Amino acid sequence: MAKGVLAITEQRDGKFRKVAYEVVSEGRRIADGLAGPLTVVVMGNAVDALAEEIKAFGADKLLVLDDPALADYRTDAYTNALAACLPAVDPAVVLLGATAQGKDLAARLAARLNAGLAMDCTAVKVAAGTVTCTRPMFGGKLFADVTIQGTPQVIAVRPNVMAIQRVAREAAVEKPAVQPGEVKTSVVENLMDAGGKVELTEAEVIVSGGRGTGGNFQPLEALAVALGGAVGASRSAVDEGWRKHGDQVGQTGRVVSPALYIACGISGAIQHLAGMSTSKVIVALNKDPEAPIFAKADYGIVGDIFQLLPAITAAVQKIKS
Amino acid sequence: PDTESLVQIAGDGKSIKKDDIKWVMNPYDELAVEEALRIKEAKGGSVTVVAVGPQKAQETLRTALAMGADKGVHVNDPVAEGGDALATAKILAAVVKGLPFDLIICGQRAVDEDNYQVGAAVAEFLGIPHISIVAKAEVLDGRIRCHRTVEGGTVVVEAPLPALFTTQRGLNEPRYASLPGIMKAKKKPIEVKTIAALGLDPATVGAAGRKLIIQALRLPPERKAVRMIPADTPAAAAEELVRILHTEVKLI
Numbered sequence A: 001m002a003k004g005v006l007a008i009t010e011q012r013d014g015k016f017r018k019v020a021y022e023v024v025s026e027g028r029r030i031a032d033g034l035a036g037p038l039t040v041v042v043m044g045n046a047v048d049a050l051a052e053e054i055k056a057f058g059a060d061k062l063l064v065l066d067d068p069a070l071a072d073y074r075t076d077a078y079t080n081a082l083a084a085c086l087p088a089v090d091p092a093v094v095l096l097g098a099t100a101q102g103k104d105l106a107a108r109l110a111a112r113l114n115a116g117l118a119m120d121c122t123a124v125k126v127a128a129g130t131v132t133c134t135r136p137m138f139g140g141k142l143f144a145d146v147t148i149q150g151t152p153q154v155i156a157v158r159p160n161v162m163a164i165q166r167v168a169r170e171a172a173v174e175k176p177a178v179q180p181g182e183v184k185t186s187v188v189e190n191l192m193d194a195g196g197k198v199e200l201t202e203a204e205v206i207v208s209g210g211r212g213t214g215g216n217f218q219p220l221e222a223l224a225v226a227l228g229g230a231v232g233a234s235r236s237a238v239d240e241g242w243r244k245h246g247d248q249v250g251q252t253g254r255v256v257s258p259a260l261y262i263a264c265g266i267s268g269a270i271q272h273l274a275g276m277s278t279s280k281v282i283v284a285l286n287k288d289p290e291a292p293i294f295a296k297a298d299y300g301i302v303g304d305i306f307q308l309l310p311a312i313t314a315a316v317q318k319i320k321s
Numbered sequence B: 001p002d003t004e005s006l007v008q009i010a011g012d013g014k015s016i017k018k019d020d021i022k023w024v025m026n027p028y029d030e031l032a033v034e035e036a037l038r039i040k041e042a043k044g045g046s047v048t049v050v051a052v053g054p055q056k057a058q059e060t061l062r063t064a065l066a067m068g069a070d071k072g073v074h075v076n077d078p079v080a081e082g083g084d085a086l087a088t089a090k091i092l093a094a095v096v097k098g099l100p101f102d103l104i105i106c107g108q109r110a111v112d113e114d115n116y117q118v119g120a121a122v123a124e125f126l127g128i129p130h131i132s133i134v135a136k137a138e139v140l141d142g143r144i145r146c147h148r149t150v151e152g153g154t155v156v157v158e159a160p161l162p163a164l165f166t167t168q169r170g171l172n173e174p175r176y177a178s179l180p181g182i183m184k185a186k187k188k189p190i191e192v193k194t195i196a197a198l199g200l201d202p203a204t205v206g207a208a209g210r211k212l213i214i215q216a217l218r219l220p221p222e223r224k225a226v227r228m229i230p231a232d233t234p235a236a237a238a239e240e241l242v243r244i245l246h247t248e249v250k251l252i
């Protein structure tokens, strides 16, 4: 009978993405709830060091799928390799992060297994052997509590939501022969943004700008640097060509969940809220006291962002020094 | 539902009230239709649009036909209703199996349940490769090259045709249906299909085939009322905000 949890980690260029720690930590909690083992999968090329590192987060068993065919993420190679080892593990739950890669893999793998999938979950609870997931729907206007029939239950959790927890445990390491199968897709090129920046969906702090910036994001960048965060944007700011599409937060952009979201010159349209309403603390800076964003914020200041932002940056720097 | 719609929970606590909602084409599907039309304009061929849904879904198909698609297929069957992404993908795959095709384009997600799943599942059921979240697509000789948006950048991926990809904003600016387009669309064919005609087992589709079971819908947890920080001077407001974030919320 299906038992325990299989947690699939995500790495890029030999480093785990933050979501990997979240998935393994949440996987440990679910496995404990189900009184079953946690198997953690590390996939890639030459990933032994990663396998070693993830041991500190509570795996009972590590499955290391190490093969040149897995160097780049390719849906077919990853799906085939995972599907080949699943029967031996026979997990009750397959857990991934709902990133670009994780969502893609979860969808294809679930279809391969004819398994139910709960995408982009913000909470997972186990009671009396039943796993219940919470997922925002309709752009976060409603939350659904869902269960999945049959096994495995495939669950993808929203990045930046699940608590990371270290759990000391001895993990057995297995390195099965990788079976990437027939691979039709190929990666031609990786066009990554210049390094050194915090990535939007992993950021603890996001300073986001809208039409009210008038295209001048410099004061937002400065505050983001002071807070160690990232800069996001409303669709208007993207449509104006001030920011790239990848920065757009909202229903037709990225869904983010930082600890702190600072909305600067953003009115608070429903489609924007869809992308940031699960942020833990929301601060709104807007010159219009009637702006709808204030109704969704925890803290608000009515004022001109070009006066407020430099002052906030200075105050942050003062505290940090 | 239109993204502006108020979405309310129905009496059963598990579904939404459908009466007052304005239904529109999913914004990611507008990108899909537009991209299909552009590829047709550049390379020839024809564009077929497919929808699974009740009678109302026909309006969406008509919109796509008015934009320039050639024909529609509408799976309109009470048995198909209430399905999850997997069940819907099974139906779509069955429809496509009966059609000649080189390329399938889906939205990356539908702005209802936000499943991000149907495209990949259709490709899996058809045994063809898929590439998701695509902001730029080029049809080359027998292949498709896609710019796939990932966190922190773009990955360029290729797959041989037939293939499927899912859309991301930035792909194109969808056209509006013109008046002549709307007139022409009225005469374009929409083929209506049932689950039985597609040869599908009714137990595997629609509400009966659901594996993702909605136990309850609820409103998101309410935030406390906003605390407005007085802005007598920008500096004073900034100091106070940072003090709160530092000492009360312990974020900075």
Ligand SMILES: Cc1cc2nc3c(=O)[nH]c(=O)nc-3n(C[C@H](O)[C@H](O)[C@H](O)COP(=O)(O)OP(=O)(O)OC[C@H]3O[C@@H](n4cnc5c(N)ncnc54)[C@H](O)[C@@H]3O)c2cc1C
Pocket: A209, A210, A211, A212, A213, A233, A234, A235, A236, A237, A248, A249, A250, A251, A252, A253, A254, A264, A265, A266, A267, A268, A269, A270, A271, A272, A275, A285, A286, A287, A288, A291, A303, A304, A305, A306, B003, B027
């Ligand atoms: C199908 C669909 C999908 C959409 N998807 C998205 C999405 O994913 N993300 C998204 O963001 N939007 C999305 N939108 C658009 C959305 O409806 C809004 O149009 C958009 O979010 C508005 O952006 P904004 O708040 O920057 O601009 P505006 O609404 O124009 O607001 C600008 C704000 O800045 C304030 N302001 C101006 N100057 C200053 C200043 N100097 N100091 C302080 N405040 C100032 C103004 O008071 C105003 O509140 C979508 C719309 C549709 C129909």
Ligand SMILES: Nc1ncnc2c1ncn2[C@@H]1O[C@H](COP(=O)(O)O)[C@@H](O)[C@H]1O
Pocket: B026, B028, B029, B032, B050, B051, B052, B053, B085, B088, B092, B105, B106, B107, B108, B109, B110, B111, B113, B114, B115, B116, B117, B118, B119
């Ligand atoms: N009922 C349906 N009829 C036709 N296409 C659908 C249907 N449901 C989903 N799709 C397609 O699948 C995409 C992703 O939907 P989802 O996985 O449900 O978020 C949509 O953008 C559509 O392209």
